Amino acid sequence: ETGVTQSPTHLIKTRGQQVTLRCSSQSGHNTVSWYQQALGQGPQFIFQYYREEENGRGNFPPRFSGLQFPNYSSELNVNALELDDSALYLCASSYLQGSHTEAFFGQGTRLTVV
């Protein structure tokens, strides 16, 4: 049990719609990261939030956006959904402290775009 929870666990959306995924970080952690994992691939870094500010972004378009709240919960928003956005979306929680930083992942949200 990692203490990181994501909701919902599964979601089906239509192309062009918007979606919001949620993550509740482990207590005491100040950083949350989001990853996209396509079938059969390793997770790809979307972005990271540290103390409510985005401090790193992967190769994803601006229609992928996020928020981190004072209680260290987080949202991932995706606008104008495309079929290729179908994937497992993973949230990771950590406390940044150099080489001791360890990431703990939630169970993921499976998004299907039809």
Place this chain on the structure above:
Amino acid sequence: KQEVTQIPAALSVPEGENLVLNCSFTDSAIYNLQWFRQDPGKGLTSLLLIQSSQREQTSGRLNASLDKSSGRSTLYIAASQPGDSATYLCASRIDGGTSYGKLTFGQGTILTVHP
């Protein structure tokens, strides 16, 4: 740009065998390297974290090593069991830059341990 490669892509072994999973990375300026386990359709479970200053970490039947100079890490699983069947992923955390804390993952090794 950090690239992480895992070999083999898939591995099938009989129960009881000792096995080694390999992970290589192109940029040796890493903070740490983390090994994960992923069951089908599930999230990632952290197995071992090796800091950049360490050479190895052990947890139960698992042992992970790190050689920064050669850009390699290995995960050793002793006396494999059917319950070890899963996908194993390695990920490096880069040292600084605008994406501090970002994990770069390999594509994983799918392990099947048959009775």
